């Protein structure tokens with residue numbers, strides 16, 4: 001017989017992943033992590049209730065937020081929208097070198113009180129502060145698992161040594177290393193960078209050995225089809241979907257874009273066809 005916690009973890013994973021094992025998740029931690037200027041292109045989206053209403057209406061599978069934003073916006077979610085609460089972050093107000101550390105800003109209990117379905121924390125692998133984030137992740141994961149909650153690791157290689165050794169943090173060898181480190185440290189889902197090609201991202205997926213790998217969206221592309229193409233490659237590479245922020249909330253009308261993304265993620269639809277069907281082309 002399974003332990004109660006294992007059942008809880010399996011059930012909660014299903015709140016994000018459909019039967020195809022894929023998910024499209026909306027990210028909104030930018031007001032803290034990048035600052036409110038990220039919302040300037042479409043300022044009404046600085047209010048999490050407004051953008052959350054739109055993404056839920058478009059059919060998003062899950063959302064990711066810090067605890068305080070969740071408190072403002074969870075009433076906009078459907079009962080079956082997966083809620084991922086992230087417990088670590090950093091501001092861009094810190095001195096540059098100190099931005100290589102994500103600090104804990106909330107506790108597993110807070111996520112439980114908010115009705116979370118998964119708990120997330122970042123590790124900047126290779127950072128001079130790696131040890132602090134490893135311990136932070138271990139504490140969060142151990143307690144969350146005890147309570148039956150899946151844990152998501154934002155596994156981001158980052159820091160001067162990464163640049164020196166690999167040239168850039170998106171080199172597939174180091175992204176793959178971060179994903180593997182996430183698996184070995186007990187993550188149930190991984191969110192990481194795009195490596196630049198389907199072939200290299202497939203290596204990251206393989207290194208994760210069955211733990212779902214989600215793309216971390218990145219900066220908004222001017223042409224929406226370019227981002228749809230990128231996500232299509234992630235899916236073709238065996239990725240489990242994407243966690244997307246700016247490509248959604250920096251668009252004036254995010255709903256058709258989300259619908260097109262859902263077609264790519266869940267139906268492997270051709271990006272241009274999906275864009276046409278949603279009136280984006």
Ligand SMILES: O=C(COP(=O)(O)O)[C@@H](O)[C@H](O)[C@H](O)COP(=O)(O)O
Pocket residue numbers: 027028029030033154216217218219243244245246247
């Ligand atoms: O990981 C994050 C930021 O990463 P960053 O330090 O900007 O590389 C999260 O704050 C975002 O939620 C995540 O990047 C997804 O949002 P977008 O990148 O799609 O905007």
